[in-house]
Amino acid sequence: MTTEKHGTFGRIGIWSAALSGARADDAGKAAIADAVAELEELGYGTLWIGGNASPDDAADIVSATRRVTVATGILSIWDHTAEEVAARFAVLDTAARERLVLGLGVSHGPMVPQYAKPYSAMVGYLDALDSAVPPVPADRRVLAALGPKMLKLAADRAEGAHPYLVTVEHTAEARAALGTGPLLAPELTVVLDTDLDRARTTARNMLTMYLRLPNYTDNLLRLGFAESDFAGGGSDRLLDALFALGDTDKIVARTRAYLDAGADHVALQVLTAEQGGGGHPLPEWRELAAAFGDVL
Numbered sequence: 204m205t206t207e208k209h210g211t212f213g214r215i216g217i218w219s220a221a222l223s224g225a226r227a228d229d230a231g232k233a234a235i236a237d238a239v240a241e242l243e244e245l246g247y248g249t250l251w252i253g254g255n256a257s258p259d260d261a262a263d264i265v266s267a268t269r270r271v272t273v274a275t276g277i278l279s280i281w282d283h284t285a286e287e288v289a290a291r292f293a294v295l296d297t298a299a300r301e302r303l304v305l306g307l308g309v310s311h312g313p314m315v316p317q318y319a320k321p322y323s324a325m326v327g328y329l330d331a332l333d334s335a336v337p338p339v340p341a342d343r344r345v346l347a348a349l350g351p352k353m354l355k356l357a358a359d360r361a362e363g364a365h366p367y368l369v370t371v372e373h374t375a376e377a378r379a380a381l382g383t384g385p386l387l388a389p390e391l392t393v394v395l396d397t398d399l400d401r402a403r404t405t406a407r408n409m410l411t412m413y414l415r416l417p418n419y420t421d422n423l424l425r426l427g428f429a430e431s432d433f434a435g436g437g438s439d440r441l442l443d444a445l446f447a448l449g450d451t452d453k454i455v456a457r458t459r460a461y462l463d464a465g466a467d468h469v470a471l472q473v474l475t476a477e478q479g480g481g482g483h484p485l486p487e488w489r490e491l492a493a494a495f496g497d498v499l
Contacts, residue, residue: 211272211302213248214462215499217488218276218390218470220253221481223260236267238483243271245492246499251276251306251365251390251470253480257283258291258305265299276365276390276470277308277347280328281315289335292343305339306365308347311416322352329360345386349373349422354380362386365470368419370444371460373426378465388468389461393447393454395487396476402448405476407436410445447471451494458495 222239224232239250249272252260256275264273278288292300307328309321325346332339346357348364354377357364363386366377374389381387392409396402413419414433423432423441432438442448447457454471461469473487474480492499 211248212304212386212388212468213246213272213499214468215247215458215491215495216249216251216272216274216388216468216470217242217247218251218253218472219480219483221483222250222252222264223254223256224263225257225260232263234483235264238485239264239267239271241485242488243268245489247488247492248272248499249274249304249388249468249470253472255279255282255310256306258288261303261305262291262295262299265295265303268302270302272302272304274304274345274365275306277306277310277367279310279315280307280324281310281317285328285331286335289332289337289339292339293335293337300343303343304362305344306347307344307361309353311418313416322356325353325356326360329356345388348377349418350425351380358382358385363388363467365390368392368413368445369422370426371464372444373422374461374464374466386468387466388470389466390470390472391447391458391461392445392472392474392480393457393491394449394474394476395451395454395490396448397450399448401476402446403439403442405474405479406442406446406448409474409479410442411436451490454491455494455498 224235251274253276261273261275312318342362344361345365346361348354348357358381365388367390369389394402394405432441447454458469473484475484
């Protein structure tokens, strides 16, 4: 395992699109506040607001908690201008700014009509954050980086990288590309289900959407998978490489493999057969917290 270089993140976090209150009514927002308060008490180091989270989503979670780190995972640079993000960051009090991390990403061509020159667009976005008054510090941002160029940018211009949908092997390659100092915080999707066929079905239902996005499939091809691995929602080989499937012992062992490969922090996304990645799977979050124990 790597040493504890980025203590505010902790070793294990929770990644969930259901933590975004953008479309929630008052009851939904209250449920989110209750969920994040419990996640904080369970000991998770960072709460990652999945999907295209806004600065307001993140500020709401900061307000509902006391000490946990809160990160956007991932804020699309096409949907939220750097000026908007910097202005929202600036109005937070000092304690809130110290707990908020802006996870920034270039999204995907099929999802963004104006998508063009993503690397240059990210460089320009970071330049704008640097020149804002006050600036958004580099240590308050991480980049959704998969390939070598974006990983180097994450090392040079941010606290580090938050890769999504990656393997243990990618984590080792990303650590080598980043060097020893920057944060490496991959997302890992888990299915707590001892029925392997059912767990793979749950994972496949989620993976199908991502296999339509070239940024992910190109990265998987670089890692040695073939086009045939993308058919039918993903081959068993691909599922077993991208997901942690099984009981808590298997989830913990798989997470440790990412830490041993160079991750400083692993953001766990819990899928259930009933909800997929939606809702607040509190029983699973509690079970995982107990299983990880002191690792948290």
